[in-house]
Amino acid sequence: MDRISFQQLFNALPSPHMLLDTQLNFVAVNPAYEVATDQPGRNLIGRNLFEAFPSEGEARRRLEQSLQRAIETGEPDTLAYIEYDIPVPPEKGGGMAKRYWTAVHTPLCDAAGTVVFILQNTVDITEIVLLREAASMPSSLFSGGVALVQRAREAEQAIRGGTGPTQQFRALFEDAPGMVALLHGAEHHFTYANRAYRKFVGARDVIGFPVRDVFPEIEGEGFFERLDDAYRTGEAALGFESRLMLRDPQTGEAREYFIDFSYHPITAADGSISGILVQGYDRTDSVRAQRRQRLLLDELNHRVKNTLSTVQSLARRSFRATTDREEARRVFEGRILALSNAHNLLSEQHWESADLASIARLELSALGSDRFELRGAPIRLNSKAAIALAMIFHELASNAIKYGVLSGREGSLALCWSVRDEALRLVWRESGTKAPVALQDLKPGFGMRMLERIVTGELEGILEFKVDDRDLQWIMLIPMAELAAARTLPHV
Structure with missing residues (x-):
């Protein structure tokens, strides 16, 4: 079976990714990033981020702080919502274009554990923001949920591509800071749950079991019904700081949690819905x-x-x-x-x-x-x-x-x-x-x-x-x- 290189995988990712060194100079960008920023890679590689995309004030401060936190802590850092203008090429009129983004900055370390690169996954949510403003929808729900939708789309593309990409994405998801799980069929049987998900749910057997059997205590709280709707309609469901009461399987003690989540339908080759990709973030401490x-x-x-x-x-x-x-x-x-x-x-x-x-x-x-x-x-x-x-x-x-x-x-x-x-x-x-x-x-x-x-x-x-x-x-x-x-x- 042919092997897929990481460069091929990087280039094939449907959402924009770019790689910076610790001095915030461009090392690599994928085609989706070039499209999103309207800048060819040859104009970016080797240049400083803030030289290529100049900005002052609050937007630059937030972006720079997020990148520095990732470098200093060695932990991923998320910007759920940031307004950051980008330059328009001269052949398209020049000037600056107002854009809205969500971004995740993931540090990459060498064998000694030292951060040497920062991988940015960024998503242009300008159209969604404009639609939200037109419809007067709550900004906190949209800005918190759009990043989850994009990552679900990446997983869907990988699953459609066959075994090789699926295994690569499983490896990426296993160490992701957020919770990730794959559910199959109308009864939502677990086929995968990453380390963060398994840690969150505690000593429960999940693989091979339907979600209602794994979490009987949350019956009637709306989570199962939203899974059913996502599977039936093919439309994603988002939740922000949703309250969840989970019972410890060993002690029987109930505990209150607050989570962000997305249920993203997975489409089979024939166009039917085969399952649901679940992503979640534990927001209990912050709430x-x-x-x-x-x-x-x-x-x-x-x-x-x-x-x-x-x-x-x-x-x-x-x-x-x-x-x-x-x-x-x-x-x-x-x-x-x-x-x-x-x-x-x-x-x-x-x-x-x-x-x-x-x-x-x-x-x-x-x-x-x-x-x-x-x-x-x-x-x-x-x-x-x-x-x-x-x-x-x-x-x-x-x-x-x-x-x-x-x-x-x-x-x-x-x-x-x-x-x-x-x-x-x-x-x-x-x-x-x-x-x-x-x-x-x-x-x-x-x-x-x-x-x-x-x-x-x-x-x-x-x-x-x-x-x-x-x-x-x-x-x-x-x-x-x-x-x-x-x-x-x-x-x-």
């Missing part, structure tokens, strides 16, 4: 990352609004309570610093939680005193509670330093906490020789209104004040439901 990003952005917007509201409230309370503008400024700056300290501590924990003792120690130490004691079991606070308690501790510590036990050389401060009956009991006790302030002497300027608003309003707790000859106590009872940090991140 979840996008959803998590949206969730985090929403949460960030919420926190920024809350913080601005808190700052506004602090400003009103700080400047309204006194006619001494300098004193008001110092009070306001101290409260902003307390808020900032809590934000910094939460940022270190990715805004998931903060330790109660750490919050208290941070606010007390920031005021320059070390004459305090903290007692209580470790308790993790959610972000809202951490900021609220930081403001409480700042107000109480500021009062203790200005007017209370920490204003003199003797005396001490203790903060104790415990949990009982689903509530946190916090006790702030100032003890020493300095006579504590009497209840009737407490004024709104002391921060009482702020304490009460935070404890009873924001945290839905109870605030109590006690004083005798030597001790002053602030007692707070706060429901744990208002304080507890989430044990797990939200499911996205």
Whole structure:
């Protein structure tokens, strides 16, 4: 049997391919590439890509970055959609033609594993884009699906050509980053599945089995029906970020996936449909990352609004309570610093939680005193509670330093906490020789209104004040439901 050289295969590929060295100079182009770019190979070989096809701005940046990623990582890189103008030959009028493309850049390595060439498979989708714009169809679906259709067409051409090309394409598909499978007949029996496909579906026997027997758990989700339609009509089917629930054959546990896929009918020599070529890409991580990003952005917007509201409230309370503008400024700056300290501590924990003792120690130490004691079991606070308690501790510590036990050389401060009956009991006790302030002497300027608003309003707790000859106590009872940090991140 005659053997087919790789040069023959390269030239026979129905979609445009070209080969670059690591300096992005042309090494080879196939006839389909010459047709797509309207440039003969003799005008390209040896020239730099961006000399042959000059461009500036976003289009060049994206193309160059994709090529460099392939060189640096040794992994294929895909541009699903890029607008890149190309020059028109002088005999056809000259100038530049607006074109739209999808491209895959595959690194080729030497025996030592070093990338020496980049193979580009590019598809001109200009007509499809214009049709899509005319029909107002979603760009994400078209740009994500057209590359899958083109690769299915290549496989179809290879299958029609006989055993030699089929084996060559099997070798290419086996190591492809995307999933590839061949289904035969109206019942869609598996005749081939590449490594990526087998890895995705796990410990399942697929070869020789109909698709409905291999994946019984997805019955009714529309995948089988679209396969049937593609086989019956001969029209390809595309899906973008389609949700798929697969069950682990060994554990029985169901897991959610998101995939891009194409079902491309394979036509036999007599014109009938003999099977379906399936291609797919696992987009689960990217879809979840996008959803998590949206969730985090929403949460960030919420926190920024809350913080601005808190700052506004602090400003009103700080400047309204006194006619001494300098004193008001110092009070306001101290409260902003307390808020900032809590934000910094939460940022270190990715805004998931903060330790109660750490919050208290941070606010007390920031005021320059070390004459305090903290007692209580470790308790993790959610972000809202951490900021609220930081403001409480700042107000109480500021009062203790200005007017209370920490204003003199003797005396001490203790903060104790415990949990009982689903509530946190916090006790702030100032003890020493300095006579504590009497209840009737407490004024709104002391921060009482702020304490009460935070404890009873924001945290839905109870605030109590006690004083005798030597001790002053602030007692707070706060429901744990208002304080507890989430044990797990939200499911996205």
